[in-house]
Amino acid sequence: MVTTWPPNFPVLGEGCKLFSDWVFAMSGGEMAIKIYGSGELIPALECFDAVSSGAAEMASGAAYYWAGKNEAFPFFTSIPFGMNAQQMNAWLYSGGGHTLWKELYANYNIIPFPAGNTGMQMAGWFNKEINSIDDFKGLKMRIPGLGGKVLDKAGGTPVLSGGSEIYTNLERGVIDATEWIGPYHDYVMGFHKIAKYYYAPGWHETGSTLELLVNKREMDNLPEHLKVIIETAAARFNVWCLSEFESKNNTYLKKIIEEEKVEIRTFSKETLSALQKISSEVMEELGNKNEVNKKIYTSYMDFMKGVRNWSKYSEKLYYNDISL
Numbered sequence: 001m002v003t004t005w006p007p008n009f010p011v012l013g014e015g016c017k018l019f020s021d022w023v024f025a026m027s028g029g030e031m032a033i034k035i036y037g038s039g040e041l042i043p044a045l046e047c048f049d050a051v052s053s054g055a056a057e058m059a060s061g062a063a064y065y066w067a068g069k070n071e072a073f074p075f076f077t078s079i080p081f082g083m084n085a086q087q088m089n090a091w092l093y094s095g096g097g098h099t100l101w102k103e104l105y106a107n108y109n110i111i112p113f114p115a116g117n118t119g120m121q122m123a124g125w126f127n128k129e130i131n132s133i134d135d136f137k138g139l140k141m142r143i144p145g146l147g148g149k150v151l152d153k154a155g156g157t158p159v160l161s162g163g164s165e166i167y168t169n170l171e172r173g174v175i176d177a178t179e180w181i182g183p184y185h186d187y188v189m190g191f192h193k194i195a196k197y198y199y200a201p202g203w204h205e206t207g208s209t210l211e212l213l214v215n216k217r218e219m220d221n222l223p224e225h226l227k228v229i230i231e232t233a234a235a236r237f238n239v240w241c242l243s244e245f246e247s248k249n250n251t252y253l254k255k256i257i258e259e260e261k262v263e264i265r266t267f268s269k270e271t272l273s274a275l276q277k278i279s280s281e282v283m284e285e286l287g288n289k290n291e292v293n294k295k296i297y298t299s300y301m302d303f304m305k306g307v308r309n310w311s312k313y314s315e316k317l318y319y320n321d322i323s324l
Contacts, residue, residue, distance in 0.1 A: 002051075004044040004061040006164045007037030010188050011248070012210070015116055015241050016060050019212070022233040031226055033058065044162030051213045052108045059213040060115065063101075064145030065160070069108070071286055072293045074145040075300050076101045076112070078208040080279035082300075085117040085207035085242050087307045092209065095303045100296050109216045113234035116210030116241035119249075121202030122186065123267065124179030125170070125195035130267060133274035142166055142178040147204025149282045150275060163189075170194055179204060183256055184248035192260045199265050203275055210241065 001020070005012040013035075020033040036056075038044035047059035048066045064074035076097070083091065091097040092114050105112045124143070129135065137155035148158030159175050169175045171194045178195075179202065180186050192198070212234045219227060256262045267275075287297025308316075 001033050001035045001058040001060060002038075002041055002047045002056045003035065003059060004038055004047050004065060004162060006162075007040060009037065009163065010185060011241060011244050012060070012116065013037060015237050015244075018240065019060075019115070019233050019237045022236060023229055026229045026233065027226060031229070038162055038164060044164070045160075048108070048110070048213065051110055051215050054109075054215050054217065057215050057218045060210065061213065062144075062208065062210050063112070067145060070104065071289065072104060072296050075296050076104075076209060076211070077145060078205040079146050079283060079300070080150050080204045080206075081276050082206050083304050083307065085119045085209075087304065087311075088117065088207045088209050089114065089238070090307060091300065091303045096299055097303070100299055104292065104296070105213075106216065111214045111216050111219050113212040113214070113231060114209050115212035115234040115237040117238060117245075118181045118205070118208045118210070119242055119245050120182075120207060121179065121205040122182050123199040123202050123204070124177055125186065125191040126177040126197045126199060127170075127195055128176060129197060129265075130199060130271065132268070133271050139177060140175045142169065142175050143204060145204070146279075146282060146286070147179070149286075150204065150279050153278050153282060154275070167191070167194070182245060182249045183253040184245065184251070187252045187256055187260075192256055192262050196263075197265055198256070198262050199267060201266070201272075203267070203272060203279075209238075212237070 001016060003013065003016055005016070007013060016035050020035055023031050023033055042050050045065060047061050048069065050056040051059045063076040064078070066073050092101070098114070101112050124141070133154060136151060139151070139156040140159060141151055141156055142159045142161055143151055144160050148160065151158045161169060166178050166180065167189055170178050170191065178191065180189060180191065214230065257264065283297070287293055
């Protein structure tokens with residue numbers, strides 16, 4: 001397994017190691033998976049090609065990293081102002097999303113599985129204040145996927161880089177801002193040492209699904225019980241990863257505020273409304289670009305509309321209208 005994460009990276013790299021352990025245990029030692037962090041065997045952003053060609057049997061990453069190969073890929077990670085982690089899991093496992101994902105990746109000799117979710121993210125670390133949509137003009141920001149397209153349309157410059165490169169790029173001024181995940185990872189990455197402002201909410205990634213990539217030829221040649229073991233371990237990884245982030249973010253948000261004296265800011269309603277308007281334009285343009293995109297876009301948007309209608313009477317009503 002090659003990964004887009006640095007070796008032994010908290011949660012993401014740890015989860016790959018756990019995945020390997022679970023597969024080994026469930027298979028009674030029949031299947032052993034050796035893990036290579038980004039840069040140990042190949043660069044982070046070459047994992048997709050490695051699995052597609054068969055140079056590696058598996059990879060851990062995120063679909064939006066490969067948007068240059070197919071613009072529909074980011075739907076299977078996260079879209080701006082999109083579904084949360086719970087809703088993404090519902091769409092993928094029970095709403096037809098995983099079927100569409102597998103159909104799309106089959107063209108590249110890859111079978112994808114949901115294998116991790118970051119949950120709701122922070123908007124990121126900035127070295128300039130963001131008081132209006134105009135403040136995004138000229139901003140160089142590390143931001144992948146469709147969030148990057150929104151930033152571009154808002155007048156900024158999106159930059160895609162692997163996790164191991166972000167700190168240096170921000171410290172040296174190669175970028176003015178970066179998004180990553182949330183308080184736990186952001187603290188471990190040390191962004192509070194080199195950026196002035198920590199903004200919320202993470203409008204660009206509202207529940208980002210991570211993926212296990214498996215070479216299709218290799219998977220098809222496995223006996224049935226090993227196929228089931230891989231799929232089951234990936235699902236366990238998916239639950240564990242989200243749980244770990246939710247748990248750790250509580251502790252590290254407090255550390256960032258109290259120990260590091262970081263000022264957490266929120267975007268104004270006007271700024272978020274402007275970003276949402278641009279996002280809608282980006283999504284509609286992408287969704288109607290070709291028949292494949294339209295099929296995935298329609299599935300995603302129809303499911304999101306339905307699940308949000310339900311949430312008006314469940315989570316949204318609970319959080320907004322009941323004092324906690």
